[in-house]
Amino acid sequence: MTRVSEEKNGMKVQVIEQTLANGLTVCLIPRPGFQQTFAMFTTKYGSIDNEFVKGDEQIRVPDGIAHFLEHKMFEDEEKEVFSQFAEHGASVNAFTTFDQTAYYFSGTSDLKENINILLDFVQKVYLTDENVEKEKGIIAQEIRMGDDNPDRKVFMDLLSAMYSAHPVRIDIAGSVESIQKIDRATLLQCYQTFYHPSNMILVISGGFDPDEVLSWIRENQSAKHFDPPAHLDRVYPFEPVKPNVNLQKAQLPVSLSRCLIGWKETHLPQENEDLMRQELLTGLVLDTLFGKTNLFYEELLRDGLIDKGFSWEYELTYQYGYTVIGGNAPQPEKLVERVKQYVVKATERGIPAEDFARAQKKAIGRFMMSLDQVSSIVRAYTTYRLRHADYLATVDVLQSLTLDDAEARLREHLREEQMVVSMVLQKSASA
Template sequence: MNQTLENAAIGEKRIQTVLSSGLTVVVIPRPGFHKTFATFATRYGSIDNAFHDPKTHDIITVPDGIAHFLEHKMFEKEGGGDAFDDFARLGASSNAYTDYTSTTFLFQTTSHVKENLTVLLDFVQSPYFTEANVNKEKGIIEQEIRMYLDMPGDRLHSNLMKALYVNHPVRIDIAGSVESIRTITPEDLYTCYQTFYHPSNMILLVIGDVDASEIIDWVRSNQEPKGYAFQGPVVAVYPEEPSTVHQKHVEKTMVVSMPLFVMGYKDAEVGLTGKALLHREITYGLMWQMLCGKSSGLFQELYREGLINDRFYARYGGSTTFGFSALGGETPDPEKLEARLVEGLVKAPLTQEDLDRAKRREMGEFIGLFQNPEELAYAYNSLFFRGIDIYDYMDTVQHVTLEDIQQARSTHLQEPQRAVSVIRPQNP
């Protein structure tokens, strides 16, 4: 039975249902939109390299980078060709991406929406792995990994995660390493696919000028013949992680014109889901706007001193099992910037006026999401997989108090939870 959910405050509605297989289908109507955007996503990311077998409940451990490898392999079809060709023939463009906690396949099109949905559902639900095509893919992904190793911004972030985390797999690059992917077998891929790509662990989201009931009926007619039985939740296994960081400071020299700097704070409180997790993320996001946003006193001081430029950022990210803040950018003097930040972040005033301004900006950006189908889909799926209803967002923003912000600063910005990553220019 289809369910219509509305948020009168922002004038939005969605139609959704859960099929007998457990697949969640969500349609967000966009009358007048030229393009339709669709995602088929699974709650399976790079950190999920140990998990309970759904049938035997034994713990299975797989090579690092396998979620990303599996995403690559899904497009290849038995008998030749790939799904990209099928989308192209129908006038659609397609892509996919893997992050720490999810894998997403997508297309956007101006026509043949139902036919493109069939392609999306069918190729993701028709895995084809052989020794030959897996070994071929290893060479392709090796090149991708080596490319990432040569990207200063990527190395900056990767080194920060390795510094912040001792055991948690979020410290491992999403693509894994050259050594880890070389050990991946077709059997590994099928094991992970059968565990995490079950419909009950997935969501199909369609955004565009479509009839929601027709879309849901079309998806149901595609899924019923496939005979999926409902499967319970997948239980991933994560190692114990101390609240303190693994390494206080890490540096690397690369071809850059100016040093790159990022300072991170590890979140010591994890395990949150749903509204509690949403409140945490919004509180920390508002805190960073107030402390380091472009209108803040600290940002203006650092900018005038030439320690940062207008690309300086400060943000919080995470999920149920991990969380961290990262702030940084280009700087001529990483040591001075670190010292000024450590001092300034704890001394900067936090006022109700600043909080109200940050809230208005946050709500404006959130409302703007609904005019960008791609960004909306990313946000919707990310929240969904963490047990968060997107319609709770604005209400949660409104209920964050100045005391919440002050408490966040006093608990999060602790020296034992802080690490720094720096990329310095190579000597000529």
């Protein structure tokens, strides 16, 4: 299947999308004239997928196993994966989120070789009892370092304040205790379940001939055998609408306190087309209220309640959603009170039309800029595609949103009963 998205300024983005015989979805986004190519091979498998039904068996695995498996995928009994890419002028890396694990490379030459290396190392796993045990120590150290990181601490405490049951409240890496329960057999079981081609997507963008690249991918995949995928259902616990607690406080030896303010989403999309619309609409609301061109931001900065690192974020899936604002906060209690008062007033008075229009134009501009960055377009296209949404429909969706839509979303989402606060405060020398 080939699609062409045509923007109003005359820019065209072509996407060639095919599903191979083994179930792998391939999306090619050629950008003529670009020197760099960015490729990402992603499985719809993240840290929240710790309970599932495979066939007729219900399975619960230790927290942190998706991230653990990501680490192990780079182990090769013959030659280090990083060296294989380096020999062909490419850099490689990976990441695990709540709902996906991705492996990617960036390079300007030897595209066929690098695509083959990417496909081959992700579609083969080398696990031994010895290398699994060794990895536990490495990841345990990573977790301990994260526990001492104030930014990570304040964020994870916020999610555990919002969520009482859903595994989004659990650190992606798991805990020192949970990873000790991971063994070779469990890793192999998760790999065979979630790394099947039918649960994966390969997205590539850059200056290449799409027909040629597609032929390379078909050749690589046809040489491999994959058993038919077993029936798979992900199991998530019931999550109450209300937040778990309204306030989390922790102390760390930091020079500046951190404060995050969040709102737990009550309206989770049921239809595919609703997800992108709600995400973009909420983003416009947050930008009009908390963006760096807003008067409120300038007032907080002037009064010393925030610094220039203050930001907002909105995350939405079919399973969970939340807004987060904040950052460094010399006086976190005062910041929380100011935000509370401001949101109440904004809800009462509505959103100024000129602010909404400005946010709409900014969002369209950000999208257009992303089309000139192959890494940005691949990451965004992948995330939306895994959530059954079309990233290239962004401008059409943004232009369809109205001021009335934004004000309704503000009243629906930023309600005080859904608000939670997480603080990491300065630990005194005597504490």
